[in-house]
Amino acid sequence: MKATMRTTCWLALGLLGIFLGRLALQDGRGSQALAFFQQVAAVAQTMENRAHRPAADVSAADLMMAESSTEAVSPQALAQQQRRVKDRMAELTESLDLDVEQVAKLRPIVEHAEASMTRAMERFFDKEPRTASASPPPSPGEVMRESHELADSQITALLRPDQEEKFQTWLQERKERIRHVANRRNMRPPGNGMQQPVQDA
Structure with a gap:
């Protein structure tokens, strides 16, 4: 089941890359499209790396990357x-x-x-103030x-x-x-x- 989900995610990422490539050719914003695609790929790779480990092994470093990858x-x-x-x-x-x-x-x-x-x-x-409910x-x-x-x-x-x-x-x-x-x-x-x-x- 997990393998199927990962395959689906990577397939969707590939289709997104094709779409962004065509969009870049149409309006000339190739660098912006490439930067966005790289960000999406980085998030997908982080999720793929965590998928190979038990859920209990997800670390603070992983959560930090997932929450603030962009x-x-x-x-x-x-x-x-x-x-x-x-x-x-x-x-x-x-x-x-x-x-x-x-x-x-x-x-x-x-x-x-x-x-x-x-x-x-x-x-x-x-230095931005945090809300009272926000965890440190x-x-x-x-x-x-x-x-x-x-x-x-x-x-x-x-x-x-x-x-x-x-x-x-x-x-x-x-x-x-x-x-x-x-x-x-x-x-x-x-x-x-x-x-x-x-x-x-």
Whole structure:
């Protein structure tokens, strides 16, 4: 039943793409049609990824992406997100000796995780007043942990056995860096605000 529903969704997405393509040829708004189609495809891919896991495994990061997949973020946040993706991909490629095909498959996973983090930060620090009935958004720390865990499991599934061992070592080193940064922040004495900020791992 679920497989039939997913097939129907992807078929509908394909028909929508054909329709938008014809519409773009008629009125010349090809870039707008393409941007909208990419947004719809991103939502469909997110739903497809969640469909392969039990409902109880739907995380705060997934919910964040589903609720705000078309939500605009600030240019500064988007630039930081793109820089994080670039740095993470460069580090993974070098550490795991990824081939071209693996890089192509891993990039969307890393982009999804970083986009979840970006939207979590934007929502958490949003200065717009919330209604009394509105539930608070997930904390950036919670979203980061869950999105990283999901991305790590997806990345592991794409690696060769020899790369898996390297990846586990890389994950352990990342945890140590995060723990080190957290300890430095906890030990930082209260001052006059002139201390340099500690960069996250």
